[in-house]
Amino acid sequence: xxxxxxxxxxxxxxxxxxxxxxxxxxxxxxxxxxxxxxxxxxxxxxxxxxxxxxxxxxxxxxxxxxxxxxxxxxxxxxxxxxxxxxxxxxxxxxxxxxxxxxxxxxxxxxxxxxxxxxxxxxxxxxxxxxxxxxxxxxxxxxxxxxxxxxxxxxxxxxxxxxxxxxxxxxxxxxxxxxxxxxxxxxxxxxxxxxxxxxxxxxxxxxxxxxxxxxxxxxxxxxxxxxxxxxxxxxxxxxxxxxxxxxxxxxxxxxxxxxxxxxxxxxxxxxxxxxxxxxxxxxxxxxxxxxxxxxxxxxxxxxxxxxxxxxxxxxxxxxxxxxxxxxxxxxxxxxxxxxxxxxxxxxxxxxxxxxxxxxxxxxxxxxxxxxxxxxxxxxxxxxxxxxxxxxxxxxxxxxxxxxxxxxxxxxxxxxxxxxxxxxxxxxxxxxxxxxxxxxxxxxxxxxxxxxxxxxxxxxxxxxxxxxxxxxxxxxxxxxxxxxxxxxxxxxxxxxxxxxxxxxxxxxxxxxxxxxxxxxxxxxxxxxxxxxxxxxxxxxxxxxxxxxxxxxxxxxxxxxxxxxxxxxxxxxxxxxxxxxxxxxxxxxxxxxxxxxxxxxxxxxxxxxxxxxxxxxxxxxxxxxxxxxxxxxx
Ligand SMILES: Cc1cc2nc3c(=O)[nH]c(=O)nc-3n(C[C@H](O)[C@H](O)[C@H](O)COP(=O)(O)OP(=O)(O)OC[C@H]3O[C@@H](n4cnc5c(N)ncnc54)[C@H](O)[C@@H]3O)c2cc1C
Numbered sequence: 122x123x124x125x126x127x128x129x130x131x132x133x134x135x136x137x138x139x140x141x142x143x144x145x146x147x148x149x150x151x152x153x154x155x156x157x158x159x160x161x162x163x164x165x166x167x168x169x170x171x172x173x174x175x176x177x178x179x180x181x182x183x184x185x186x187x188x189x190x191x192x193x194x195x196x197x198x199x200x201x202x203x204x205x206x207x208x209x210x211x212x213x214x215x216x217x218x219x220x221x222x223x224x225x226x227x228x229x230x231x232x233x234x235x236x237x238x239x240x241x242x243x244x245x246x247x248x249x250x251x252x253x254x255x256x257x258x259x260x261x262x263x264x265x266x267x268x269x270x271x272x273x274x275x276x277x278x279x280x281x282x283x284x285x286x287x288x289x290x291x292x293x294x295x296x297x298x299x300x301x302x303x304x305x306x307x308x309x310x311x312x313x314x315x316x317x318x319x320x321x322x323x324x325x326x327x328x329x330x331x332x333x334x335x336x337x338x339x340x341x342x343x344x345x346x347x348x349x350x351x352x353x354x355x356x357x358x359x360x361x362x363x364x365x366x367x368x369x370x371x372x373x374x375x376x377x378x379x380x381x382x383x384x385x386x387x388x389x390x391x392x393x394x395x396x397x398x399x400x401x402x403x404x405x406x407x408x409x410x411x412x413x414x415x416x417x418x419x420x421x422x423x424x425x426x427x428x429x430x431x432x433x434x435x436x437x438x439x440x441x442x443x444x445x446x447x448x449x450x451x452x453x454x455x456x457x458x459x460x461x462x463x464x465x466x467x468x469x470x471x472x473x474x475x476x477x478x479x480x481x482x483x484x485x486x487x488x489x490x491x492x493x494x495x496x497x498x499x500x501x502x503x504x505x506x507x508x509x510x511x512x513x514x515x516x517x518x519x520x521x522x523x524x525x526x527x528x529x530x531x532x533x534x535x536x537x538x539x540x541x542x543x544x545x546x547x548x549x550x551x552x553x554x555x556x557x558x559x560x561x562x563x564x565x566x567x568x569x570x571x572x573x574x575x576x577x578x579x580x581x582x583x584x585x586x587x588x589x590x591x592x593x594x595x596x597x598x599x600x601x602x603x604x605x606x607x608x609x610x611x612x613x614x615x616x617x618x619x620x621x622x623x624x625x626x627x628x629x630x631x632x633x634x635x636x637x638x639x640x641x642x643x644x645x646x647x648x649x650x651x652x653x654x655x656x657x658x659x660x661x662x663x664x665x666x667x668x669x670x671x672x673x674x675x676x677x678x679x680x681x682x683x684x685x686x687x688x689x690x691x692x693x694x695x696x697x698x699x700x701x702x703x704x705x706x707x708x709x710x711x712x713x714x715x716x717x718x719x720x721x722x723x724x725x726x727x728x729x730x731x732x733x734x735x736x737x738x739x740x741x742x743x744x745x746x747x748x749x750x751x752x
Contacts, residue, residue: 170232186211188383191267192219195259202259204236206267213278216240216264221256229258230328239264244281250327286474295321295448296436297747298468298482300455300521303331304733306488307400307437308740309747314445316748321480322447323470325454325516330434331490332514332716333733339413339422341731343393345400347410348419356419363393374726381534381726385697388721392731395738402741406440408433413612453478458485458524458711465528465710484710484747487700488740491716492519493688502535503688505586510549512542512684521717525692528711531703534723535690541582544597545624546680552619555679558610560668561597562650563681566590568640570650573663579728585683594640595679596647598670602677631672638678647672689729691719698743714743 194201200222207215216236233252238247245265249257265275297313302324310320312332343363344350353361359369370389375382378705400421404410409432410421423433441447452473459467459481467481492498493513499506522532542553556574564570565588572584585593603609605616605625619625628634635643647670653660670676692713693701700711715736720729724737 136645137361156585159469166669168243186272189271191270192264193263193270195262197221197259198255201526202232202256202263204260204263204267205469206264208267208273209272209650211273213240213243213264213268216260230326231260234327235260242281244278245275246279247281247520248283262405284474288477290477290479291472292479292481293321293448294467294481295319295487296482296751297321297484297744298323298480299488300468300470300524301325301331301450301487301489301715302329302438303488303490303715303736304333304434304437305736305740305743306331306486307434307441308737308746309486309488309712309714310447311437311441311445312741312744313748314441314447316745318748318751318752320441320445320447321482322449323453323455323468323478323480324449324451324492325489325520327452327473329451330431331736333423333434334431335514336430336733339420339733340400340410340737341418341420341734342396342400343419345397345404345421347400347404347421351412360418361555363397366393370722370725370727373728376656379726381723383725384727386727388724389727391696391742392721392735392738395742396731396734397738399737399741403433403437403737406436408436408445416649445752450478455489455520455524458528461529463529463709465708468524481752482710484712486698486743486747487521487692487711487713487717488715489516489521489717490514490570491517491688491691491719492522493517493685495519498522499688502690503539503685506539506541506582506685508586508591509541509683510544512544512686513688517519517716521713522692525700525708525711525713525717528700528708529702530700530711530713531693532690532719533693534719536724537689537720537728538579538583539685539688540577540579540729541585541592541685542578543681544684545619545622546682547624548619548622549682549684550619550622550624552616552624552679552681554610554612554614555595555616555681558600558612558614558616559595559597559604561595562646562664562667564594564596564638564640564643564646564739566592566594568594568635568638568642568644568646570646570662573660575664575666577728577730579689582685591682593681593683594638595611596634596643597677599675599677600671602675616690619679625677628676630674631670631676634676634678640678643678647676667713687716687720687729687732689720689723691717694718694721697746698739700747712743712747714739 138550164342183391191206192203194203200683202218203216203220205219206213216239222233231250234250235257240243246259266279269273278651296318299310299320299322304496310322314320331332342365343361359365361509365387370386410422410423413422424430453470455468455470457469458465465485468485470478472478493511494515495518498519543555545552562570563572563574567590571588572581607613607615626637628637629648632644650667651669652658654667662666694713695701698712699707700713701707721728721735
């Protein structure tokens with residue numbers, strides 16, 4: 122793309138927007154051939170350097186190196202990223218991302234962190250932001266292009282040396298120390314701080330909110346203020362009240378002889394009632410909620426589908442820090458717990474600059490998420506799920522579980538498996554709602570049906586694992602294909618791009634589709650589907666709502682891959698969030714909440730359903746428990 126250069130003169134620029142950035146540049150001129158770069162200008166725009174230095178500096182700037190604003194771009198995972206680069210006095214004075222298609226939180230983090238790293242280091246070969254390589258590379262490439270367009274040579278801006286770790290020990294203390302600023306940690310902080318407790322959170326990533334900005338769905342609650350205000354007429358009867366939900370759960374519990382069976386369902390009751398309170402509280406501080414889809418199931422998204430989650434987290438983070446005085450230290454993973462005589466009295470976290478935070482506290486809450494991305498634990502407990510690509514967040518490495526175990530805690534429900542979405546096989550794009558949007562059937566790589574498409578992901582995944590192939594296809598007919606368009610499905614999701622990416626294969630009819638895909642059993646499988654659907658015969662896979670397909674018209678196959686994203690086991694806690702040993706005794710000073718405890722529905726005998734709902738609701742419960750214990 123052609124650069125757009127402004128008419129800013131060098132002096133005019135320095136007196137304006139570039140001052141702060143240039144000052145930052147001056148602080149780190151050691152890397153990237155900076156001996157050749159001019160020193161920063163003073164605040165009033167006058168050149169503070171001695172004349173000889175200035176002459177030397179001038180000599181090093183190529184004659185053709187022209188100050189100005191350059192707009193360039195780089196290619197990333199989700200398309201082009203447009204970047205503004207301000208060049209002043211031969212230095213990179215400012216880098217800013219103008220437009221991008223990066224929808225995921227990690228990419229978004231890199232959009233802020235990478236420009237700052239380039240400006241501070243003056244290097245286009247600065248280290249990429251961990252977990253966001255493609256986004257970082259796109260920004261670096263855009264800045265290189267800007268330097269070239271300005272008449273410079275990107276090679277003069279290379280030789281990145283990562284800042285030396287400060288290696289200082291920072292002592293901190295609070296009533297409550299929390300590991301992880303995901304939804305569970307933030308809600309626990311809120312509840313504890315609201316009752317007058319001082320709270321410090323150490324968060325591993327450079328941002329707060331954990332999975333919230335990447336969750337596909339939302340909070341599954343009933344009878345919140347906002348739902349009452351909307352009215353309940355459009356909601357399915359079985360989803361209107363908490364009492365009714367509990368009846369439905371009761372019907373789905375595992376068999377009474379299971380060790381997890383508890384017909385009183387105390388954990389599930391706690392989750393549903395506390396999540397209701399959490400949503401009402403969030404609404405009061407301005408977190409917007411919108412209903413997801415138009416299915417009569419009252420699922421609320423904090424914000425807007427897949428976008429608002431980030432804003433909801435920002436509001437929540439802003440509220441607990443500015444209104445309640447909670448301190449959040451980001452890029453500071455907790456690495457060990459501090460104990461005294463068997464009681465947990467704090468933790469140690471490693472700061473991004475090498476500093477070590479020694480946080481002492483009367484109570485420590487583990488809220489660091491799950492373990493699905495910890496390969497060792499997966500090998501040990503769910504090795505057969507490793508057959509499929511894992512799609513958990515990068516921080517789900519079970520850090521909190523491992524620390525709890527070291528402190529004597531038990532883990533529980535590790536045998537309960539993982540839950541999974543379906544993703545488009547070629548692009549691995551997020552297609553986890555495809556079966557809600559585009560009615561169809563699943564076949565394996567031989568074209569054979571093997572699963573009831575209406576059952577939960579978790580049970581379905583068990584069936585997928587038993588199949589002889591690792592390839593699977595979602596098969597649908599022409600009328601169902603309208604669900605690929607935002608106006609054609611209940612969620613307003615646009616899946617049309619899958620036709621272009623090659624994820625969806627189209628046949629003239631079902632025989633043609635079988636030929637194109639090489640699914641030898643497909644014709645027989647679909648004949649059986651229509652047989653059952655049209656003649657009321659029992660479906661061999663147990664799907665009671667099979668619809669007949671229009672087999673002689675255009676038919677479609679989309680390759681799908683199950684992508685496990687949450688494991689159900691975790692640290693054992695009691696109903697109030699105290700961490701327990703194997704014999705149910707409590708580890709003093711230690712609490713846990715959210716995915717680190719696994720799916721608590723399991724403790725009553727139900728399968729995973731509502732991770733975010735649990736994280737928010739139990740966050741409140743555990744924060745209140747801690748405040749009560751310390752009172
Ligand atoms: C792809 C996907 C889709 C989902 N869809 C849904 C859905 O539709 N509905 C639903 O209810 N739930 C859904 N969930 C689950 C839901 O998002 C989680 O259950 C919920 O976010 C758990 O909250 P948490 O705070 O316990 O953990 P997380 O959200 O994982 O947050 C944990 C935090 O702890 C931090 N951390 C980790 N290790 C350390 C360490 N060593 N030191 C300090 N901090 C650390 C992490 O960086 C992170 O910020 C989905 C999850 C995923 C991954």
